[in-house]
Amino acid sequence: xxxxxxxxxxxxxxxxxxxxxxxxxxxxxxxxxxxxxxxxxxxxxxxxxxxxxxxxxxxxxxxxxxxxxxxxxxxxxxxxxxxxxxxxxxxxxxxxxxxxxxxxxxxxxxxxxxxxxxxxxxxxxxxxxxxxxxxxxxxxxxxxxxxxxxxxxxxxxxxxxxxxxxxxxxxxxxxxxxxxxxxxxxxxxxxxxxxxxxxxxxxxxxxxxxxxxxxxxxxxxxxxxxxxxxxxxxxxxxxxxxxxxxxxxxxxxxxxxxxxxxxxxxxxxxxxxxxxxxxxxxxxxxxxxxxxxxxxxxxxxxxxxxxxxxxxxxxxxxxxxxxxxxxxxxxxxxxxxxxxxxxxxxxxxxxxxxxxxxxxxxxxxxxxxxxxxxxxxxxxxxxxxxxxxxxxxxxxxxxxxxxxxxxxxxxxxxxxxxxxxxxxxxxxxxxxxxxxxxxxxx
Ligand SMILES: Cc1ncc(COP(=O)(O)O)c(C=O)c1O
Numbered sequence: 001x002x003x004x005x006x007x008x009x010x011x012x013x014x015x016x017x018x019x020x021x022x023x024x025x026x027x028x029x030x031x032x033x034x035x036x037x038x039x040x041x042x043x044x045x046x047x048x049x050x051x052x053x054x055x056x057x058x059x060x061x062x063x064x065x066x067x068x069x070x071x072x073x074x075x076x077x078x079x080x081x082x083x084x085x086x087x088x089x090x091x092x093x094x095x096x097x098x099x100x101x102x103x104x105x106x107x108x109x110x111x112x113x114x115x116x117x118x119x120x121x122x123x124x125x126x127x128x129x130x131x132x133x134x135x136x137x138x139x140x141x142x143x144x145x146x147x148x149x150x151x152x153x154x155x156x157x158x159x160x161x162x163x164x165x166x167x168x169x170x171x172x173x174x175x176x177x178x179x180x181x182x183x184x185x186x187x188x189x190x191x192x193x194x195x196x197x198x199x200x201x202x203x204x205x206x207x208x209x210x211x212x213x214x215x216x217x218x219x220x221x222x223x224x225x226x227x228x229x230x231x232x233x234x235x236x237x238x239x240x241x242x243x244x245x246x247x248x249x250x251x252x253x254x255x256x257x258x259x260x261x262x263x264x265x266x267x268x269x270x271x272x273x274x275x276x277x278x279x280x281x282x283x284x285x286x287x288x289x290x291x292x293x294x295x296x297x298x299x300x301x302x303x304x305x306x307x308x309x310x311x312x313x314x315x316x317x318x319x320x321x322x323x324x325x326x327x328x329x330x331x332x333x334x335x336x337x338x339x340x341x342x343x344x345x346x347x348x349x350x351x352x353x354x355x356x357x358x359x360x361x362x363x364x365x366x367x368x369x370x371x372x373x374x375x376x377x378x379x380x381x382x383x384x385x386x387x388x389x390x391x392x393x394x395x396x397x398x399x400x401x402x403x404x405x406x407x408x409x410x411x412x413x414x415x416x417x418x419x420x421x422x423x424x425x426x427x428x429x430x431x432x433x434x435x436x437x438x439x440x441x442x
Contacts, residue, residue: 007032007044031402036063039420039427041407052408052431053418057225057257058288060377060421061339068289068335075331084324092325095333099296102266105275109302112325113293116256116282117151120219123278123295124155124173125319127217127250130301133308136213140174143206143218143249147180147227150219150254159219162227164412176210178202178218182230187371187382188364189231190357192272196233203243217250217277222268225257228414229373229380237274250301251276256293260284260340261421263376264350271376277301287336292329345421349377355425359432360417366439368393379417393442400438406431
């Protein structure tokens with residue numbers, strides 16, 4: 001064996017092509033996570049690092065929850081796998097019923113996936129299937145939003161709106177994009193910006209351009225996470241909802257980050273009081289312990305697609321995954337939802353978010369901080385760029401914070417926080433002090 005560097009041999013480093021990672025930089029200076037405990041990651045030197053992004057917006061209830069571990073272990077020796085197609089197992093139905101009860105209004109049909117990317121593909125395929133079965137097969141185009149993130153599949157990179165994720169690949173699905181809602185005149189904004197609802201009117205231009213007869217759905221994150229935490233302006237999502245209704249376009253909320261508590265409400269739909277036609281979830285659904293996602297739809301969508309399904313033995317929606325509703329993922333999700341409910345974590349986020357808000361905005365005025373936004377337990381910071389190198393300073397700041405024992409997300413010209421729902425006030429203080437120190441000395 002060659003010499004161990006940071007707990008990983010050279011040959012091991014050579015073998016792994018890491019996702020969404022600067023492979024060359026990482027392999028010259030690895031950041032290896034060997035364990036986790038509650039709100040902390042533990043690196044390969046045994047150092048505790050505060051998890052300022054809850055994993056990847058996944059582990060709101062903290063890491064290594066014994067309740068989830070026990071449920072998963074039990075499931076692995078009860079039913080490790082059941083065929084997902086044409087046969088079912090009880091836990092998938094139980095979880096679907098539970099999710100349907102949690103979701104707003106008549107969003108009560110649940111289709112399981114393994115990730116947020118698959119949820120984005122699934123929701124947009126369902127949208128097209130819905131219109132086809134309504135006799136409108138030309139309604140295929142998906143309208144996303146600039147700076148939107150919906151995963152890494154062909155669908156996600158088409159209607160997603162983060163340039164760096166799109167430009168490598170060439171053409172994929174037919175899509176178009178509304179403008180993002182990061183407003184230049186409100187760089188430092190607590191909660192929802194009070195102007196900007198007018199940006200929803202751009203959907204009228206999209207309709208003029210493509211015609212509603214060619215548009216299947218609009219997909220947006222209620223609160224955009226990956227592009228740097230962009231909060232919807234007051235009235236914006238409501239206006240999108242109205243325009244979708246007016247033009248017979250389905251509205252999909254991608255709640256892969258906002259689902260299950262991040263906003264201080266169960267869903268972004270609750271936080272912003274707008275009911276979409278579909279809600280995509282993943283990440284927090286199992287507290288990150290086992291991959292799982294889902295698309296939840298309103299009843300009329302299921303009724304239309306299955307109603308036009310032909311003879312009863314026919315498969316109405318020829319779509320699904322080997323691991324859709326995997327028993328172990330279902331067990332993890334049931335246990336994760338138990339923890340969320342038993343510890344009232346959603347209301348905990350709501351109660352502590354004013355404290356978090358005050359803390360993150362205390363960084364205004366420090367060098368390189370060009371903007372700060374927050375909602376619930378999410379915050380984004382726009383960082384002044386080196387000329388022509390927008391992504392460099394956030395990377396440098398995040399590395400410096402990692403060295404100090406704090407993990408934060410860096411992406412584009414932003415830093416992002418998505419602290420665990422179980423974070424204590426002193427941990428918020430420590431994190432913000434470390435950021436203060438890092439920015440002051442940058
Ligand atoms: C809003 C949103 N949608 C979709 C995805 C993709 O999820 P996954 O990485 O599980 O495919 C993400 C991931 O960050 C996300 O934030």
